[in-house]
Amino acid sequence: MSSNLKTETVRTVAFATTRGHAESAGLSVIGLKAALVVALALSAIAAGNAQAGTTGSISLTSDYLFRGVSQTNQEPALQGGIEYAHDSGFYVGAWGSNISWLSDTVVVGDDISSSLELDAYLGYRGKAGEIFSYDVGVLTYYYPGDYPGGFNSPNTTEIYLGGTLAPSDTVSVGLKYSYAVTDLFGYADSDGSGYLDANLNWTFQPTWTLNLHGGKQWIEHNEDFEYTDWKLGVTKSFESGFSIAAAYSGTDAEEALYTNAHNNFLADDAFTLTLSKAF
Numbered sequence: 001m002s003s004n005l006k007t008e009t010v011r012t013v014a015f016a017t018t019r020g021h022a023e024s025a026g027l028s029v030i031g032l033k034a035a036l037v038v039a040l041a042l043s044a045i046a047a048g049n050a051q052a053g054t055t056g057s058i059s060l061t062s063d064y065l066f067r068g069v070s071q072t073n074q075e076p077a078l079q080g081g082i083e084y085a086h087d088s089g090f091y092v093g094a095w096g097s098n099i100s101w102l103s104d105t106v107v108v109g110d111d112i113s114s115s116l117e118l119d120a121y122l123g124y125r126g127k128a129g130e131i132f133s134y135d136v137g138v139l140t141y142y143y144p145g146d147y148p149g150g151f152n153s154p155n156t157t158e159i160y161l162g163g164t165l166a167p168s169d170t171v172s173v174g175l176k177y178s179y180a181v182t183d184l185f186g187y188a189d190s191d192g193s194g195y196l197d198a199n200l201n202w203t204f205q206p207t208w209t210l211n212l213h214g215g216k217q218w219i220e221h222n223e224d225f226e227y228t229d230w231k232l233g234v235t236k237s238f239e240s241g242f243s244i245a246a247a248y249s250g251t252d253a254e255e256a257l258y259t260n261a262h263n264n265f266l267a268d269d270a271f272t273l274t275l276s277k278a279f
Contacts, residue, residue: 064079089125123137136160139159213232214230
């Protein structure tokens with residue numbers, strides 16, 4: 001990722017306060033269509049490779065929240081992914097979703113055309129004892145599209161390390177740290193940024209799970225944009241592979257810094273519904 005972001009556009013890379021008239025509606029439709037193609041393709045691959053180790057999913061959510069911040073201008077997203085996990089513990093996967101946070105940003109009078117997020121990752125999962133498991137890997141976020149000159153690339157690569165303690169079949173507690181080895185989602189000179197993710201999951205009934213999350217985002221050389229986020233949710237699963245999740249999320253992000261060109265505060269408290277199908 002380039003570090004030559006123009007000074008006047010530093011605050012526009014990831015949720016700008018600059019006002020403009022990007023063609024959000026058209027790009028949103030394009031993004032949903034592209035996401036549908038990606039999601040169906042990944043899910044078809046997963047369904048066609050149902051042998052042990054290959055899994056996939058497709059989801060429809062009322063708002064794509066990433067670390068507490070809307071990626072779709074508080075509108076729906078269609079998402080899909082596929083993963084292959086080897087018996088040795090190594091795994092590789094891909095995931096895609098429509099997005100609009102980049103096209104909703106106007107930089108020095110130029111519009112941005114980007115409506116899709118494509119992720120690729122690989123890693124290793126293992127166990128230490130009966131109740132502790134760990135996960136280490138690398139994840140790249142890729143945002144294809146057209147960008148004006150001087151705009152810092154939003155493409156990001158993070159390495160991560162996580163651990164999960166599961167003292168019973170119904171309770172698990174997880175902690176994960178992600179470290180950016182590139183600039184973080186277009187913030188200038190932000191390599192070395194980190195995100196701490198803490199989760200508690202409790203299956204209080206055979207098909208009902210309570211989900212608690214807390215996170216902290218650090219952004220190198222862009223400290224004003226740092227924030228914490230949280231989520232309280234519940235998931236209902238079905239034998240068919242479908243699941244429905246409802247969640248209420250929020251952050252303490254600075255409103256002026258996370259309000260986009262359409263005057264929407266993307267890090268506001270939000271209620272979301274998500275329907276998923278696992279393959």
